[in-house]
Amino acid sequence: MFIVKHRAFFLWLTGFFLVAAVASIAVFGLKPSLEFTGGSLVEVEYTSERPHVSVLQDVLGAAGFTDASVRESGENAISIRTHTLTPEEHESLLSALTLSVVSPDASTTPFTESRFNSIGPSLGSELAIKALYAIGAVMLTIMLYIAFVFRKVSRPVPSWGYGLIVVVMLAIDIIVPAGFFAAYAHFTGAQADPLFVVALLALLGYCVNDVIVIFDRVRENLQKNKDLNRKEEFEMTIGRSIDETMGRSINTSVTVALALIAIIFFGAEVTRNFAIVMLVGVVVGTFSSIARSAPLLIPIAHRFAKK
């Protein structure tokens, strides 16, 4: 009952998170990765100590790669982002890097190239458009699906009301981790890559599952009240449903969080940012479904009760 009683507080808290997230996106921005904008990424792993970033920046500038941005990555690797390189430009970039290091043994190269991604601008913009469509399509299908499975529950909230709330919540559920990522990326140099979009989409799936469990309980309790001819305030029904499902909501998010922590600490480098975004999203999403979904139903119910 605690959450229903203090629902105004939880709504304000939500508002606060939302404003903070939007502000973070507005201030830091979500920098799209080269998969979306087009461009090239070269990653080289040095066998001996890597040169200083500013040295490499100068070397590349002198070789004509004035737009190159050099960053340290991993323990002894360097990643370089530039415009989309042709295979020839790629070769000359590598030879510029080779010449920049005075190798103690001329027969060995000072580094090995561990990654080279190059994406033309048209491929990039296509992916960006697809990503936006995918997020929209997922939200819409989820809303329709919820409205469909709750079609028999029309009192006191019409079934599309459940669908609508779920979509509003889902929007919050992905805006908050996106805001977190904007701040995180600002300090670590991470970029919003396709896996970031995947994380948001997977979160949509996860959070909706969470909300469904609670709404399913509301649905069941409403039915029970009707069968037993019991009068109960809608607030009470919702409060009871939340209490009854809280154990499950928390335990499931604990298991998912444990799996994600395994990815963050032991998994591959490429999936680390993905797991961090997911982890924030799962925590927010669980909070969101416990603390917001049902309380949001109450005002809607009141509105419809008046009619």
Add this chain to the structure above:
Amino acid sequence: MRFIPALGILIIAGLLSWFVLSTNGVDNRFRVKLGLDLAGGTELIYTADTSNLVTDKPGALNSLREVVEKRVNLFGVAEPLVQLEKSSAVAGDVQDRLIVELPGVTDVKAAVDALGKTPVLEFKLVSGQTDTGAATFQATSLTGRYLKDAQLQFGKGQGSAPAGQPVVVLNFNDEGAKLFEEITRKNVGRQLAIFLDGEVISSPVIQEAIPGGTATITGTFTPTEGRDLVRNLNFGALPVPIELSGSNSVGPTLGAVAFQAGLVASLIGFGIVALFMILWYRVPGLVATVALFIYVLVTVALIKFIPITLTASGIAGFILSIGMAVDANVLIFERMKEELRAGKTPHDAAKIGFSRAWPAIRDGHFTMILSSTILFWMGTSLVQGFALVFGFGVIVSLLSAVTITQTFLNTILPNENRGAWKFLLSSGLHTK
């Protein structure tokens, strides 16, 4: 007799483990296929310029794929993959793409050079002369895309070719043969020039209509030149010009490190989820862990059997699905606890708990399947790798939650809740 279904599941699990463990040999066809990001290699994305194609675009693109495949094989790569792809219609003009995956190759430039040279073979009729005496040409519809193959032969001293003179024999496919016959029939007496990459290499006079789809080029080339020409024609003449629009290459060490990390994370992820479930839910938690283990076996077997190419993002999807797969069990156990508290026998509690939890399990899994379908449709290999593994994982988890956990609980739960069972069936920090 109620242990028979559980025994059946255990036997199936045993067979699955045998399948998963015994099919890891290098030559085994059920060995897990690793994506380029884990195995190391290069992916090249070409855009095909189909603006000049008027008829039979799919045919031309297919023969493009075949020609590139031949070149890739010539390049000497194990298990290459060449496939056609259309760009998404949502992003404006639909482009045709050719994706080439070269496992183990990290020299992008060498690969691009070997594949990307686009010798274009054309046949043009000499239509006249300019004022300076240079020939002018009139294009015909006959091009390299109708070429079946080319062979190098040596003249036997008959006809136009002197003995020992290299002769390149072109064999057209059925369509090409028809075109060639038609062109030669209509233009007897005219010169038909053969162009390679926009250069005339030979322009013989048409003596008579040539049926059968075979043409010979008797240029003045050395045997070496003749051999190169044949090779270029066989492996080189692209029916459609292509342009490199993207490439991804991952070194073998980076890939191996990522794969190793993915494996370790999977094991640890499974381990801590299992530990949590057993500590919190006790006997049902143990049952859920066994079910989760079988879930992992089934998913891995599916990945091997279908086969699904495993990428770093696919492994992340797999680990995530381990965390989510227990959700159905958690739902059932929480419901079971409520029924136990209401005084039901453990056996009935499991039964009722399951049927109460089912609508939520069904709806939740269904929306996750929906989202992974949409993710798969979104497209790039990175995203698809995740969506495929995650989607299959969700489907398998739905089945395992329904069948495995329920069967085991049915088998081991007692009819009365007393003694040690009271502790074993409660959860969390409670002792009874």
